[in-house]
Amino acid sequence: MARITLDHLAHAYKANPRTAEDYALKEINHVWSQGGAYALLGPSGCGKTTLLNIISGLVRPTRGRVLFDDLDVTDLSTEARNIAQVFQFPVVYDTMTVRENLAFPLKNRNVSRERTARRVEEIASLLDLTRVLDRKASNLTADMKQKISLGRGLVRPDVAAILFDEPLTVIDPHLKWQLRSTLKEIHRALDITMIYVTHDQTEALTFADKVVVMHDGAVVQTGTPDELFERPAHTFVGHFIGSPGMNILPCRVEGATAFVGTSLISLRRTYRTLSDGERIELGIRPEFVRLQPKGAGLPVQIRRIDDIGRARIARVEMSGRPLAASIPDGISIEGNEASLVLDPNHVHIYANGHLVAGEATGGHAA
Amino acid sequence: MTKPLNNRAWFFVLPVFAIVAFSAILPLMTVVNYSVQDTFGNNQFFWNGIGWFQELLDPSSQLGEQFLSSLMRTLLFSAIILLIEVPLGIAVALSMPREGWTVALCLVLMAIPLLIPWNVVGTIWQVFARGDIGLLGWVVNRLGIDYNYTGDPIDAWVTIIVMDVWHWTSLVALLCYAGLKSIPDAYYQAARIDGASRWAVFSTIQLPKMRRVLLIAVLLRFMDSFMIYTEPFVLTGGGPGNATTFLSIDLVKLALGQFDLGKAAAMSLVYNLIILAICWVFYTVMTNVDAERERIEA
Structure with a gap:
């Protein structure tokens, strides 16, 4: 021992x-x-x-x-x-x-x-x-x-x-x-x-x-x-880890807002220390990305839907970038157009591959 | 479920039968034919029944005595060869490098004796072992040992055995090496973790994993040494006296030297049956050990 x-x-x-x-x-x-x-x-x-x-x-x-x-x-x-x-x-x-x-x-x-x-x-x-x-x-x-x-x-x-x-x-x-x-x-x-x-x-x-x-x-x-x-x-x-794995999207971060292509994602934490030369990415697990009928949220195009038994996973495209999202039970989507809702508590920002802690934004600390 | 029968398969098998019959069975039948006849030349043959076989297997007759003593010499020779070459081959295989450029070097060096034509091997050793001009013979004599393979039966035996060991040990070693190479590294690592000694690694991992190639090595070396002809014929010609007259040499003397076709034919048949019988015994014993183990386990 x-x-x-x-x-x-x-x-x-x-x-x-x-x-x-x-x-x-x-x-x-x-x-x-x-x-x-x-x-x-x-x-x-x-x-x-x-x-x-x-x-x-x-x-x-x-x-x-x-x-x-x-x-x-x-x-x-x-x-x-x-x-x-x-x-x-x-x-x-x-x-x-x-x-x-x-x-x-x-x-x-x-x-x-x-x-x-x-x-x-x-x-x-x-x-x-x-x-x-x-x-x-x-x-x-x-x-x-x-x-x-x-x-x-x-x-x-x-x-x-x-x-x-x-x-x-x-x-x-x-x-x-x-x-x-x-x-x-x-x-x-x-x-x-x-x-x-x-x-x-x-x-x-x-x-x-x-x-x-x-x-x-x-x-x-x-x-x-x-x-x-x-x-x-x-x-x-x-x-x-995870199947499917985490969505990793190249982005630009300004304070508490991330820009992915033309989409705007608000964050729970503020990132001030990121420097220009770094590769900045946004990561979120498919489990925390919900697909909804077209409306409020980020507009996406559906490419494919995989039924993996315990859940349905949608393969979508957001501003030309592939993404996996989960489809909540009881929701059916017509056509190719849909919207995404991201759980802000589970959005992470990575610089050169490593997680950046960020600073709590008044009262919303996760 | 029954397997579908298709008689067309015979068309593929029959040509093989034909070739085997022509190349092996027909000549063998000629020998059988000779073995029951006697000849006085002029292509005249007389029926002799099983006479030659009776004489051959009766040690009190001249032919029987000659046959028995050659047979004993050959058996002794094969036994000595197996006792030396198998352990030595295993030892060589164990001490060969397992990886790196030295592996190729070792393999090439060891293959050289196997590539030399047999009568050349005999000639090499005939010269090498001579007391006057041969390097080996001269050195041994200078060391104060009285050595002369053409005069002394023991010296002749030692020379033939050393020659055969030189010629064929690499075959056993190469086969064993192939067997050793097939053992995954995990076995050695597990043995280290279990605290096994070098001997335990050999007896519990290496030897059991080499058993199958060793069966082949033993069979090959037995058959070859039991049928040895060329090298001793070139080296000693069966002498001095009859000291190194093995069955094969005896047979050739009888068949081609004295042209006793009937006797020689009977002798080659008996010779053939002895080899078959001994190989069968070897094979059955060694595979039965396997089967026995599996039966106990099941």
Whole structure:
């Protein structure tokens, strides 16, 4: 059990990195607190697996330190760290039974026979593997194998954290959900720090208490699923999380008014610090953009309407820019012309991709 | 559901049958034909029934004794070759680099012995091992070891075995290397996290994953070593005395040296059946291990 601290950590696969482009993982400072359930979310190639491998010790970072509690483990080998990792493809030892697989890490660490046997039984019942304990591991289904990989991590009583590297990729969809709830239960039962790498936002948001979003080798936002949804700190987060993602519109901001093309949008906050050279954008989630019959509001043209089950999403065009909007229940739109109503509490302004806080305008502070 | 039957398939299969019959079955039948006859030249043949086979399999007769001793020599040779080349090949494959430009270099270097024509291999070693002008023979003799592969049976055996190891270990190594390369990195990473020792990684990951290629390697090396002819023929000619007269050399002496077609035909049939039988045993045992495991699991 431990708190994991990443201190000025950076990694480049090339020798002698010079520019920021050379780094697969740009400088990161982060503390994973003991017992937390974290998700590391980002598209493929954003450096999340590199970060995971640095924590588990499979990769040695170019710069910076990794601390478990107050112990510097940067130079410690994987074996010497109390860490468990579950990989994308299930790893089981083919020649062994499930029981032997689960006992393997303990056997390698010279734990006594009785303690090993007891511990294996415990973990097997936790993971619902008891009835297959004496079968060979090689012929089980992928989700069973993944449970065995997980079990080999859990079986060590001293394990500081369990790292998951996209563990559900090869699992059948209907079993994914089951296995994810098993993970949640285990997290609650055992109070172990879990770090879960994925590119699937649903997995990340349902599994984790805190989500770390990565983009291009850097962390762009850390927060609860709610925070990521309500206040994306970066346009990338807005776009990557949510389906459909946040609407991002280039705009010009003067005080508490934003100009998008020819449309005028009044804001709840005042932005005085924006300079001319910056790329200014307005972001709002489709959930907070309501489509209405033509009338008051911003005039738009409807291109397409998608029914995604729980809601209807309209793809519209406003002053030539594409936008997604939600259609409230019970509203039907005739023709192509309609109007948009934006919830001013959920309009965010971004400069060069980063969220700008703005100042409260007398009494309307959100 | 019944599968639709379509007799047109025979038109595609029949040509293959015809070619196989012409190239393999007909010549084999000629051999069967010879094996039950005796000849005194002049293309005159006399019916001999199973006489040759009886003589061949009776160790008290001259032919039977000769056959049995050649067979024992060949079996011993194959056993030694497998015992050396399989572990050595695995060891070489394990110590080969896994990535980088050295991989290509290693592969090319290791493929060289495999590309040399067999009689050239024999010639190379015949010269290399000579005590007077051969580098190896000369050095060994200078070291104070009395070594002469043309005079001493042990020296002759050692030379042939070393030559075969030099010639064929790379085949085993390359096959094993291919097997090793197919193991995903995650296995090694998981093993490190589980705290597995180097030996545990070998016995629980690498060896099980190499089992299939090892089956092929063992079969190939067994068949080739059991049928070895060219290299020892060039190197020792079966000598000194009969010390390195393997079955194949014996057979050629009988068929082409003495022109005893009947005896030679009977012998080649028995030889053939022995190889088939041993390969079948190898294959069944090794695949049964697989099937057995799967049956227990199911």
